[in-house]
Amino acid sequence: LILSDIFQSGVEPARLYRDVGELAAKRGVEKLIGIGPSISSYADEIHTQEKYCFSTVADFIHSPVFKGLRNEVILLKGARRFGFDRITELLVQKVHETVLEVNLNAVVDNLNYYRSFLKPETKLVCMIKADAYGAGSVEIAKSLQDHQVDYLAVAVADEGAMLRGNGITSSIMIMNPELSAFKTMFDNDLEPEVYSFRLLDALVKAAEKEGITNFPVHIKLDTGMHRLGFDPEKDLDKLIEKLQHQNAVIPRSVFSHFVGADSDDFDSFSALQFERFDKASKRLQQAFEHKILRHMDNSAGIEHFPGWQMDMCRLGLGLYGVNSRNNEIINNVSTLKSTILQLRRVPADETVGYSRKGKLMRDSVIAAIPIGYADGLNRHLGNRRGYCLVNGCKAEYVGNICMDVALVDVTGIDCKEGDTVEIFGDHLPVTVLSNILDTIPYEVLTSVSNRVKRVYFQD
Numbered sequence: 001l002i003l004s005d006i007f008q009s010g011v012e013p014a015r016l017y018r019d020v021g022e023l024a025a026k027r028g029v030e031k032l033i034g035i036g037p038s039i040s041s042y043a044d045e046i047h048t049q050e051k052y053c054f055s056t057v058a059d060f061i062h063s064p065v066f067k068g069l070r071n072e073v074i075l076l077k078g079a080r081r082f083g084f085d086r087i088t089e090l091l092v093q094k095v096h097e098t099v100l101e102v103n104l105n106a107v108v109d110n111l112n113y114y115r116s117f118l119k120p121e122t123k124l125v126c127m128i129k130a131d132a133y134g135a136g137s138v139e140i141a142k143s144l145q146d147h148q149v150d151y152l153a154v155a156v157a158d159e160g161a162m163l164r165g166n167g168i169t170s171s172i173m174i175m176n177p178e179l180s181a182f183k184t185m186f187d188n189d190l191e192p193e194v195y196s197f198r199l200l201d202a203l204v205k206a207a208e209k210e211g212i213t214n215f216p217v218h219i220k221l222d223t224g225m226h227r228l229g230f231d232p233e234k235d236l237d238k239l240i241e242k243l244q245h246q247n248a249v250i251p252r253s254v255f256s257h258f259v260g261a262d263s264d265d266f267d268s269f270s271a272l273q274f275e276r277f278d279k280a281s282k283r284l285q286q287a288f289e290h291k292i293l294r295h296m297d298n299s300a301g302i303e304h305f306p307g308w309q310m311d312m313c314r315l316g317l318g319l320y321g322v323n324s325r326n327n328e329i330i331n332n333v334s335t336l337k338s339t340i341l342q343l344r345r346v347p348a349d350e351t352v353g354y355s356r357k358g359k360l361m362r363d364s365v366i367a368a369i370p371i372g373y374a375d376g377l378n379r380h381l382g383n384r385r386g387y388c389l390v391n392g393c394k395a396e397y398v399g400n401i402c403m404d405v406a407l408v409d410v411t412g413i414d415c416k417e418g419d420t421v422e423i424f425g426d427h428l429p430v431t432v433l434s435n436i437l438d439t440i441p442y443e444v445l446t447s448v449s450n451r452v453k454r455v456y457f458q459d
């Protein structure tokens with residue numbers, strides 16, 4: 001039992017803690033950890049096999065008592081002001097040997113960094129698609145909602161419905177609305193992006209059937225990505241006409257997407273995209289009386305083309321701490337951590353792992369860590385192409401990375417079983433991995449699988 005001082009019980013303290021002690025004994029509590037000055041001074045009233053007292057949570061966390069917790073069933077009960085959340089987080093981490101730590105303060109710092117480029121009246125959409133770029137959309141959405149962002153954007157309707165179920169009331173945009181999910185969108189106030197006549201017609205039909213009017217939608221124009229969107233030249237007249245001859249949906253915003261705002265090489269093409277968008281979106285606006293929000297900038301665009309922020313911007317990768325223009329870390333958000341499960345000495349003439357790929361040049365010490373390609377540790381990092389950090393030292397992956405386990409060369413590194421290993425994060429930027437893998441940080445971040453427990457931090 002981990003118990004803090006008990007406030008406002010109305011019972012005199014000596015009596016109170018004697019009662020607690022009796023209850024604990026009756027319920028078979030073997031170990032009591034008391035936190036707070038009051039419980040500490042009345043500890044004599046409590047008779048358990050083992051008993052430890054600390055003034056604060058911090059004292060406890062840094063004590064050998066905390067480090068020694070193993071194979072126990074723990075009941076935590078603490079007054080809010082003691083901050084027992086910190087104990088919970090650390091205990092969760094002990095149980096899950098591989099975790100993705102997410103720093104919510106860093107998310108807010110990144111939000112403010114990008115907001116500093118915006119005029120006060122410019123609205124902001126925060127992209128939390130793909131489970132918030134791997135960081136976990138519910139917690140990220142809660143933080144963003146607390147900081148009053150204007151819109152959240154997810155990929156599919158189910159992600160949006162899940163956020164609604166978790167108490168998110170912000171406006172939500174659905175970037176890839178499926179034809180089968182209109183009902184989910186209507187029921188949960190999820191505003192779809194509309195990029196084709198096929199989608200528009202089906203949506204209008206479904207809304208009319210439900211008797212819905214003026215359901216907000218976001219019109220996507222294709223200005224150069226050539227992925228999804230209406231053609232600003234060929235489709236615009238027909239689009240305006242269709243929108244005007246129904247009242248099931250109403251265009252809330254119109255937008256397009258830069259193909260290369262992250263690189264100066266594409267500046268002239270970006271300018272062409274903006275020109276196409278500017279012309280078409282103004283024509284759309286002229287056809288309606290109500291204000292239609294115009295937006296184009298993504299994270300890189302906010303920084304590189306602040307003059308084109310118009311009414312709204314869409315912040316994605318930058319929120320998660322990576323600047324896509326220079327691959328630098330702004331404030332690191334996610335840290336993927338594992339632990340050393342087992343250490344072994346392997347002689348130089350032996351090999352490590354499947355297919356004898358892990359050849360050794362010397363007698364080596366090899367650590368097994370419980371993370372594999374099924375967790376999102378890319379198999380191409382194996383065979384010494386990538387490394388992780390063991391107690392701050394670079395340790396290469398030897399041999400093939402397995403499904404659930406990876407092997408790292410820790411020869412000469414001071415470490416022991418149970419030590420923490422950083423896969424990427426605070427000390428090893430995710431961009432180091434994406435560079436080795438010849439990909440973008442987006443892919444590494446979104447690859448961390450669902451079975452990796454997310455643990456959130458906030459001061």
Ligand SMILES: *Cc1c(COP(=O)(O)O)cnc(C)c1O
Nearest residue numbers: 127257298299300314315316317
């Ligand atoms: C994902 C996405 C963004 C965000 O892009 P970042 O490069 O992550 O800032 C913006 N707009 C659209 C349409 C997107 O799909």
